[in-house]
Amino acid sequence: MKFGRLIWANLIRKKARLVLTIGSFAVALFLFALLGVVNDAFGRGADVVSANRLVTINRTSIINTVPLSYRDEILRIPGVSYITHNNWFGGTYQDPKNFFPQFVIDPENQRQVFPELIVPDDQWNTFLKDRQGAIVGADTMKRFGWKIGDRIPITTTIYGLAGKPFEFNIDGVYHGAKREDDQTQFWFQWEYFKESVPDSEKGQVGWYVIRIANPDDAPRIAKTIDNSYLNSPYETKTETESAFQQGWVKQFGNIKFLITSIGTVVFFTLLLVTGNTMAISVRERTNELGVLKAIGFPDRAVLGFILGESMAIALAGCVGLLLALVAIPQLSRAMAGLLPPLLVTAKTLVYGVIAALVVGFASGILPAWGAMRMRVVTALRRV
């Protein structure tokens, strides 16, 4: 492109300004990617959940338990294929900051209800025979450098179990079938848990996860379960896994609104910064643009040069997206257990590039339009 050299020469005429402008683009795009990834992470529940799973919790709140005796009753409802129950353990490894999600599981049906979380058969069989056994997600294994056969102490402060750590043998590792699947969980056996908790907790579980044969039956089955325990001491609330996940996310507040607001402010500020930079850049060389017009460069070429510069700055700012690509996985590992996995997707990157180009165009168009419309003699008079 024969005009490329002219655009390039103008771009690098003020190197410090160029670097700072690209830097502001890069920071904004890094934030864009981070916010998008966090938004995806909180919204991903709806993507990774199965359409044929229901979750039953205590109607009052998820921190209230439900009786274990419900399990067999629910399993008898037509359309229910499998049921498993989980408890939140809330422990940490060695240090309070080493937090990750641990669940007490019902080994009998866990794999049938969550078939996408894959454990090799031999490891699972070892786990079934080991009362202190644990199955750990691949990400958590990597985070702490654990390997199969390690003995792990986990300390919790709930269920009146503060003080003495629980000891576990790592018998196996699970991997998600999809990239988005959570690989940070730590599963251990209900029987091991039950023998340590107070008597009042021995017959109580945190929640049930139910696999049903036909997703179309979900409303009927949910209604049947909840109606069965109406007016009991432990009324239930049953909903699809998707609805449960969305309800869980809502407890953090309106994440989407928050992220959209921050993102909008960031990009509006960026628009002002780059728009101002482009305006100054054009004003400084009005005379030169007049010369170009005088020697025969058409108005649209002048428009193109300035837009080309602002778009080039925007594209260079996409280095912020590359930075996100490198930094966010590190951040995700550091935040394991506190946030869902943060995954930089192609969609986020494409949207980032589009956002950069839109801001690049918007910040360049007004100065470019002004330069295009400027009369040659007016431009030549400017020093």
Place this chain on the structure above:
Amino acid sequence: MVRVEGNGAAGSLIQVRGLDKTYRRGSEDIDVLQGLNLDVDKGDFVAFMGPSGSGKTTLLNLLGGLDVPTRGTISVAGDEITHMSRGKLTDWRARHVGLIFQMYNLIPVLTAFQNVELPLLLTKLSKAERRTHVETALSVVGLGERMGHFPRQLSGGQEQRVAIARAIVADPTFLLCDEPTGDLDRKSADDVMELIKRLVQEYGKTVLMVTHDPLVARQANTTLHLDKGVLVEAGARQGVVAGGAS
């Protein structure tokens, strides 16, 4: 031959008829040029002199299609430019006009070579052809060895010679020079004027030049005086039909 009476031959390269230019400043109309006639033949070298505000640069801008008159017509090589659209006028300028400014007006971020190449970017010449043209133009102005230098690395006289190379590289129909020596010392000014005269004498270029400097004006074949927007006197050393403004 140059005429200011409006009765020049139909074959003149540049024909100006009844040219008016009025600027509006606030509520006041300022007549910069009034009923100006001019005929310039191919190969003429004309100097316009006059006090500040007499309309010299305005006339040059109008002749170069950089500005449009309030009334009157300008024809160059048969093209009537006063009614051309903005786009057509830009295209016409690229093909017919070479501009030389007092302050050189080189693009500071481009080398001498790149500055001279600018007008050729608007043509369909290949990169190799452009290079040949640029090298030729720079060698004509005596700067073949300075192609890679940026304007800040050149003296004022050298910068002006690069500007002249830029003006001639696309082989325009005529050159317009607005105080080409106004920012130069005497020695550099003489060099530049020698170069411009060579362009007229050896290459047959038509040159119209604005200057304040009588020594510079004397280098031209014809000197015309503008005062308050009127061609009031035609000083001719050779081949000039004298006359006042109509």
